[in-house]
Amino acid sequence: MTPPPRSAARAPRSPRTADGSARPGAVATALAGWFVPGAGHALQGQAQKAAVFALVLILMFAIGLGLGGRLFAFQTADPLTFLVAAAEWGALGPRAIGALTGLGRGDVVAVTYEYGNAFLIASGLLNVLVILDAVDLASGRKPQ
Amino acid sequence: MTTHLGVMLLFAASVAAVFGALLRDEPRSQARLAARIFLGLVLAAYGLGWVLYLAFA
Numbered sequence: 001m002t003p004p005p006r007s008a009a010r011a012p013r014s015p016r017t018a019d020g021s022a023r024p025g026a027v028a029t030a031l032a033g034w035f036v037p038g039a040g041h042a043l044q045g046q047a048q049k050a051a052v053f054a055l056v057l058i059l060m061f062a063i064g065l066g067l068g069g070r071l072f073a074f075q076t077a078d079p080l081t082f083l084v085a086a087a088e089w090g091a092l093g094p095r096a097i098g099a100l101t102g103l104g105r106g107d108v109v110a111v112t113y114e115y116g117n118a119f120l121i122a123s124g125l126l127n128v129l130v131i132l133d134a135v136d137l138a139s140g141r142k143p144q
Numbered sequence: 145m146t147t148h149l150g151v152m153l154l155f156a157a158s159v160a161a162v163f164g165a166l167l168r169d170e171p172r173s174q175a176r177l178a179a180r181i182f183l184g185l186v187l188a189a190y191g192l193g194w195v196l197y198l199a200f201a
Binding site for chain 2: 048049052053056057059060063067111112115118119122126129130133
């Protein structure tokens with residue numbers, strides 16, 4: 001039996017909506033999901049998942065700020081701080097809004113300071129997983 | 145809600161909800177997986193807490 005040609009096996013698939021219109025590509029989906037948690041899934045037609053992600057991840061970020069967590073800046077001198085900052089930037093929209101509104105200065109002496117950081121970091125990292133899932137949907141690697 | 149238990153429960157519920165929605169497609173199976181993850185996180189936290197307490201008491 002002759003295997004299918006490589007070009008046919010690797011032909012790009014373009015996910016389509018139920019009415020046959022094309023969905024946004026992987027880059028647009030990733031950027032939307034990065035700005036607003038869940039927006040990538042919304043663009044791919046998965047409204048229920050998008051609502052859960054938006055609600056929970058934005059709430060986690062808000063709780064982190066409310067508990068006195070800190071929005072860390074990138075510091076190459078301190079690798080752990082650099083990683084924490086990178087994790088928090090995983091949710092671009094909430095991170096940017098928090099920074100622009102002056103939130104996230106961090107209350108180091110608060111008993112909930114570390115809890116707040118845990119919420120902020122987990123929110124950003126979970127959003128990265130959500131973005132990757134949405135990109136898989138957009139590129140056709142994962143069935144709709 | 146600033147108690148250790150309350151914050152831990154809130155964190156576990158949030159993480160469980162995201163993973164449930166991420167790894168399953170049907171709402172019913174999403175809720176079931178989220179409940180299992182939530183219970184696993186809470187029980188693991190309790191178990192680890194007791195282990196550390198007994199180890200360093």
